[in-house]
Amino acid sequence: MAIRIVRENGDEILRKRSREVEVVDEKIKQILADMVETLHSYNGVGLAGPQIGLLKRLVVIDLYDEKGPIKLVNPKIVKQKGEQEVEEGCLSFPNQFAKIIRPAEVIIEALDENGKKIKIKGEGLLAQAISHELDHLDGVLFVDKIIPGTLEYVTPENEKQK
Secondary structure: OOOOOOOOOOOHHHHOOOEOOOOOOHHHHHHHHHHHHHHHHOOOOEEEHHHHOOOEOEEEEOOOOOOOOEEEEEEEEEEEEOOEEEEEEEOOEEEEEEEEEEOOEEEEEEEOOOOOEEEEEEEOHHHHHHHHHHHHHOOOOHHHOEOOOOOEEEOOOOOEEO
């Protein structure tokens, strides 16, 4: 496994649409493992292919619960319900946080790391993380959805400034 470099604001790859993965093979499994290791090294909740410079429809999410990391290949939202206002940040926008409206519940279909079809229902934080990461696959960033006036920059010393 390897920790990958996370692409940050201004990197044009973050605005591009990712391509479907044709075959889930050992190379894809390795990329997903690297993505989980990278996610953990940055203390993040989710990471999408474009954030590590790969225009592939790959996502990993970890809520740090008993279920462990979720690895998704070609995920798509098939149903969403309700709304929730959440505070959100992004590994590609370090130290920036804002309020966003996300679905309260989503159902997705995807392939797992072995190429098996799966369906996942996410509520609350999981719905938020799924929505955020799937947006990345289409070149949509959280800063595109900010509720006006809620963006905050947080310095490493935890001092807030507008």
